[in-house]
Amino acid sequence: MELTASCCCESAGVITQGEPVINSLCHCENCKKRTGSAFGISVYFKNKQIVKYFGETVIYTINNEIKQERYFCKNCGTTIYWKLSSIPDYIGVAGGCFNADLLPDPVYTLSNDNKFSWLALSGNFRECLENDVFK
Numbered sequence: 001m002e003l004t005a006s007c008c009c010e011s012a013g014v015i016t017q018g019e020p021v022i023n024s025l026c027h028c029e030n031c032k033k034r035t036g037s038a039f040g041i042s043v044y045f046k047n048k049q050i051v052k053y054f055g056e057t058v059i060y061t062i063n064n065e066i067k068q069e070r071y072f073c074k075n076c077g078t079t080i081y082w083k084l085s086s087i088p089d090y091i092g093v094a095g096g097c098f099n100a101d102l103l104p105d106p107v108y109t110l111s112n113d114n115k116f117s118w119l120a121l122s123g124n125f126r127e128c129l130e131n132d133v134f135k
Contacts, residue, residue, distance in 0.1 A: 002051060005043075005097035007078035012055025014081050014093060016045050021090065023104055025121070028111035030062070034070070034079055034094075038116050041095025041106060050091060 006013030022044045031040030056074040061067065067085035072078055081093045095103060109121060 003098055003102055005080055005093045007073035007076050007080055009076040011075050012057050012073040012080060014053050015051040017049050017051050020045050022108055023106040024108035024110050025106050026110040027115040029114055038119055043093045043095045043103065044090045047089055047091055
């Protein structure tokens, strides 16, 4: 199964092959600011699952304890995907950039300490422990 994630103007994106390793909601301040929303939808694939990158992107680098490179569309500014120094064999893709009907339901939540108190999630979600998932 190939999945395409693209920006708002559809000029840049990434094509992946196969099921994602993890599809999650992330409540960290970084993801909330990246999306301008209550959480980010973070879909991770192994690097070898990337079929193709297309269009022109610009990289924004965040140099915290975990270096993050965000790739966003040169034209419309949509953040499409990112790479984290803590999991170099994986790429994170913004879940909202996919056709939502093609992705499996998210089952993990990340960084729950920053989750808005008014946001209630069903009991189907499990908290993600990075070391258990990204092996």
